[in-house]
Amino acid sequence: MSASSTSSNPDFDFDTPIDRQATSSLKWERYAGRDILPFWVADMDFAVAQPIRDALAARLNHPIYGYTVASPSLVEVVSGFLEQEHGWRIDPDWLVWLPGVVTGLAVAARACCDSGDEIMVNPPIYQHFYDSHEDRRHRLLRVPLMHQSDGRRTWDIDAMRRACTDRTRLLMLCSPHNPTTTVFSDEELTAVMSLADERNLVVVSDEIHCDLVLSGARHRPTAAAVPELSHRTITLMSASKTWNIAGLNCSFAVIPDASLRQRFCKSAQSIVPMVPPLAYTATEAAYRDGNPWRLALLDYLRGNLERIDAVLADLPELALQPLEATYLAWIDASAMQLDDTQAHFEAAGIGLNSGEQFGEPAHLRLNFACPRAVLDEGLERLVKGVHQASG
Ligand SMILES: Cc1ncc(COP(=O)(O)O)c(C=O)c1O
Known part of the structure; x- marks a missing residue:
């Protein structure tokens, strides 16, 4: 996986993958030790904005909490x-x-x-x-x-x-x-x-x-x-x-x-x-x-969404809900007629939220707040999952 420089704003780095495995991250722990990339729960794989980290460091310097x-x-x-x-x-x-x-x-x-x-x-x-x-x-x-x-x-x-x-x-x-x-x-x-x-x-x-x-x-x-x-x-x-x-x-x-x-x-x-x-x-x-960082984030997320749009345009089996807000793509997989949609895609190496927990079982939710290279890898696995079902 190579991290291409794709951020539209060079002041912020959303491209470089950060290893979260040592932090007991809920998102990454679910699939620890397995070749499944996590695109589920709603947190982002981006470093927190510098002004927030600076403020936390300054507060930590005061020794009473x-x-x-x-x-x-x-x-x-x-x-x-x-x-x-x-x-x-x-x-x-x-x-x-x-x-x-x-x-x-x-x-x-x-x-x-x-x-x-x-x-x-x-x-x-x-x-x-x-x-x-x-x-x-x-x-x-x-x-x-x-x-x-x-x-x-x-x-x-x-x-x-x-x-x-x-x-x-x-x-x-x-x-x-x-x-x-x-x-x-x-x-x-x-x-x-x-x-x-x-x-x-x-x-x-x-x-x-x-x-x-x-x-x-x-x-x-x-x-x-x-x-x-x-x-x-x-x-x-x-x-x-x-x-x-x-x-x-x-x-x-x-x-x-x-x-x-x-x-x-x-x-x-x-x-x-x-x-x-x-x-x-x-x-x-x-x-x-944090607003400059937020605005750059929104641009980056729009770029990621374009990637998803482009890949799903060639996959009639998956219908993307036109996205207005959030970094969570809502995908209708009902055309695939799978018994367990989430498990099927996990077998292809991509961990998504099952639509079942939201009340629409044949759907998937894909969290695309991650470096673009990681998203591209995940999308390759998504395509593989679709082909495995039809092949
Ligand atoms: C709609 C909505 N409400 C609440 C939460 C969680 O909020 P909190 O962690 O502050 O309880 C989420 C998390 O994804 C959410 O999507």
Whole structure:
């Protein structure tokens, strides 16, 4: 495998492969000792931006790592970023710091639902939308995303309205959407919030992928698109996906309504640990100094996506969902009619997420946030897997 110099921005190196085997990386440990390249779980094989690493090193130099709160400078940086990037002006009081977005999903369910209440989700969906609250106390209403004529996936508002009962309390949105990559428009957000208002629902909007839009679409926070209904919203965000610091555990909820925020915080008490000091440090550096790196990353990811597009154009067996956001390609392999799609491709040397965990078993999810030479090797193995099935 040779690392060709393909970064469009010479100030940042996304090309050089980094050996992660010594770091107990979840992504690489799964296939340790086997000739299977990992393209599954959503973290990136790129070095974290230098300003973040410098800030961490400086914080490590102080020898005490005790309980820590969000600093005023962090709050200012995050508020400024939301306003500048997403046109969303927040009140700093609305922020609740959390060690994870999935934690936020689970806390929201506890805060908004009594035993027997219902939570609506829209499959296919990131697996923790199913299990972050599946403790048999809450019922899940699954209303699949529909296909538009161009294949784009979106909410089926009529079906969602029909599915609501008088026990439905919470609507869990993923925006941009993992795994279908949809960036929802203002019209779509308005329609879903109108339904929430009509049925008196709280809306949790998981926007962890909002700074990873690759198409010409623009992400709008749900609460910003429909400000008059923002009292119904709990928005969950994090720098973790965009700046590759998922292992550091820092995210935040934005909850404009004071009583909803209070309920949320009460439900988090004694089960949710504090955010670690290094996680705050990395998050502040990411939002304050990480934008040049992020913009270069998006360019690099677009280049990787072109590679995938080109390879899949010659493989009618695999249909790529047109990608709007995230570094996760959603691929329909149903034409191959395999019993176990993931295992089939592992046998060809490429480790992908099975669509089953998201609710569409004949799909695969391919994480393309890796050096281009590694992606090319993976794509060769993907092609091999297709040919092995037909040959
Ligand atoms: C939609 C979505 N939400 C949440 C997470 C995980 O968030 P955290 O690690 O902060 O719990 C992911 C990770 O891939 C994700 O895709």
